[in-house]
Amino acid sequence: MNDEIVKLKKTTTRMYTKLGYTKLETAEIVEGLNRLLANYSVHYQKLRNFHWNVRGGDFFEIHERFEDQYNFAKKAIDEIAERIRVFGQTPLSTMRDYLETSEIKESGTDLTAMEMVQEILKDYEILLEFMFNSIEEAIDKGDSGTEDLIKGFVKQIEKNHWMLTAFSK
Secondary structure, three states: OOHHHHHHHOOOOOOEOOOOOEHHHHHHHHHHHHHHHHHHHHHHHHHHHHHHHOOOOOHHHHHHHHHHHHHHHHHHHHHHHHHHHHOOOOOOOOHHHHHHHOOOOOOOOOOOHHHHHHHHHHHHHHHHHHHHHHHHHHHHHOOHHHHHHHHHHHHHHHHHHHHHHHHHO
């Protein structure tokens, strides 16, 4: 837990922000959203890398699938960053911040098409974990806006995971 949250937990009086959340509640929600944003941003760049560099007999199918998925990721990243701004906070926005914060790691261009698919499947599992954590935090704080936003992403990620799993078998 970062130092700011620890310091805020020591505060016993309820200080409301314009949305009705305490500073601690806001910090906890935003911290989770920033971690999701960082992971999604590294995942997005990985999808673009794979889209540009996939080779082999499955090129056309995988090339198009990666493009669809990075276009969805791009929209999700924007919505997550804007949700952070709703709380009056600044989202992470540099590659350095993303790479330092993200559990998803970059990949090279030397992977086979199936290795790329396996990498994306691992990314989806990590993203889902962060999404479920953000949903739990939102529910705990009564933040239905964040809960609703992230649940929409979960549905699409689960569908993408299913499709790539079916393709890779």
